[in-house]
Amino acid sequence: MRLSLTTVLTTLIVAAGVNTAQAEGDAAAGEKVFKKCAACHVVDSDQKKVGPSLQNVIGRTAGTTEGFKYSKSMVEAGEGGLVWSAETIGEYLKDPKGYVKGNKMSFAGLKKDDDVANVIAYLQQFSEAAAEGAETGGEASQ
Numbered sequence: 418m419r420l421s422l423t424t425v426l427t428t429l430i431v432a433a434g435v436n437t438a439q440a441e442g443d444a445a446a447g448e449k450v451f452k453k454c455a456a457c458h459v460v461d462s463d464q465k466k467v468g469p470s471l472q473n474v475i476g477r478t479a480g481t482t483e484g485f486k487y488s489k490s491m492v493e494a495g496e497g498g499l500v501w502s503a504e505t506i507g508e509y510l511k512d513p514k515g516y517v518k519g520n521k522m523s524f525a526g527l528k529k530d531d532d533v534a535n536v537i538a539y540l541q542q543f544s545e546a547a548a549e550g551a552e553t554g555g556e557a558s559q
């Protein structure tokens with residue numbers, strides 16, 4: 418039971434990594450986009466600022482970083498099953514207020530699809546779950 422769940426999860430994570438590799442995000446460009454997030458978020462450590470650390474955010478259930486005081490809305494979104502992936506972060510960043518109603522991230526959102534794809538590629542470099550999948554995808558496509 419436990420073993421098969423692990424297998425399923427690994428398959429999903431690898432599949433997600435391959436998909437996002439195909440989304441063609443450019444991590445170097447994403448680092449520049451991340452400057453907009455850096456006032457409130459740290460990505461290369463588990464330190465919190467105004468917002469929670471985004472280290473290992475890919476694969477994390479929304480609202481669950483230890484030690485960060487999330488809004489009730491974000492915690493409820495996680496309890497309702499929201500898990501951060503390239504896809505869900507993309508939707509959130511395009512419309513933070515609309516995607517998780519009542520959450521307290523005061524950020525208007527990213528208008529350009531490229532910026533969204535690139536910043537997610539950048540975030541993935543700091544997420545173990547994504548890095549494992551991305552490695553597989555990277556080797557296959559290069």
Ligand code: HEC
Pocket residue numbers: 450451453454455456457458467468469471474477478479480481482486487488489490491501506510519520521522523524527536
């Ligand atoms: C003005 C500060 C601010 C800016 C700028 C900002 N954020 Fe946030 N972010 C927050 C806060 C505060 C939260 C927690 C929201 C809550 O609890 O309702 C959050 C939450 C998040 C979450 C959910 C994390 C979790 O653990 O559930 C993600 C993902 C995220 N932000 C990504 C980004 C990205 C990527 C950018 C830049 C494109 C960005 N944020 C810009 C303040 C900010």
